[in-house]
Amino acid sequence: MTHAWRIVVGADDAGLQLKDLIADTLRTDGRVVDVSDLGVHDSEDHRTYPDVGLAAAEAVARGDADRAVLVCGTGIGMAIAANKVPGVRATVAHDSYSVQRSVLSNDCQVLALGARVVGPELARLLVSEWLDLQFDTASASASKVAIISRFEAGEGGEHVHS
Numbered sequence: 001m002t003h004a005w006r007i008v009v010g011a012d013d014a015g016l017q018l019k020d021l022i023a024d025t026l027r028t029d030g031r032v033v034d035v036s037d038l039g040v041h042d043s044e045d046h047r048t049y050p051d052v053g054l055a056a057a058e059a060v061a062r063g064d065a066d067r068a069v070l071v072c073g074t075g076i077g078m079a080i081a082a083n084k085v086p087g088v089r090a091t092v093a094h095d096s097y098s099v100q101r102s103v104l105s106n107d108c109q110v111l112a113l114g115a116r117v118v119g120p121e122l123a124r125l126l127v128s129e130w131l132d133l134q135f136d137t138a139s140a141s142a143s144k145v146a147i148i149s150r151f152e153a154g155e156g157g158e159h160v161h162s
């Protein structure tokens with residue numbers, strides 16, 4: 001399958017170095033047509049993980065980017081922030097299987113990484129694997145993701161009494 005991903009990247013001060021490494025890697029990846037770096041850009045830039053994570057997730061929700069890679073100390077704060085933006089599904093994942101399932105089971109558009117948890121080479125490998133993954137809207141997972149989307153849209157549904 002060929003890809004032409006538009007990726008937004010972002011980090012707080014804890015994630016700056018790893019985010020820059022991933023952004024450089026993405027810029028030379030043939031599967032990526034655009035990398036938009038929302039910062040932080042240097043050690044003088046003290047924007048927080050919610051500031052950057054929400055802005056990146058909004059870019060995905062607007063359709064300005066297909067996906068986001070967000071980096072903070074653990075990845076957790078970035079994932080929590082991104083998940084607050086309607087239509088966005090974000091996860092922390094530091095192993096291949098979780099990265100794979102975040103797309104194939106959960107249709108996550110946002111991968112959050114912890115710069116204080118994962119090494120740079122594993123992070124680059126995980127992002128590379130992630131670029132080859134695409135959610136199958138005809139898969140058995142689609143109806144489960146749709147329950148979440150309906151709940152988010154205020155439509156309620158079959159989650160209520162299980």
Ligand SMILES: O=C(CO)[C@H](O)COP(=O)(O)O
Nearest residue numbers: 014072073074075076077078
């Ligand atoms: O990892 C972070 C949030 O999940 C962030 O990089 C550090 O947050 P802090 O411990 O609140 O400074």
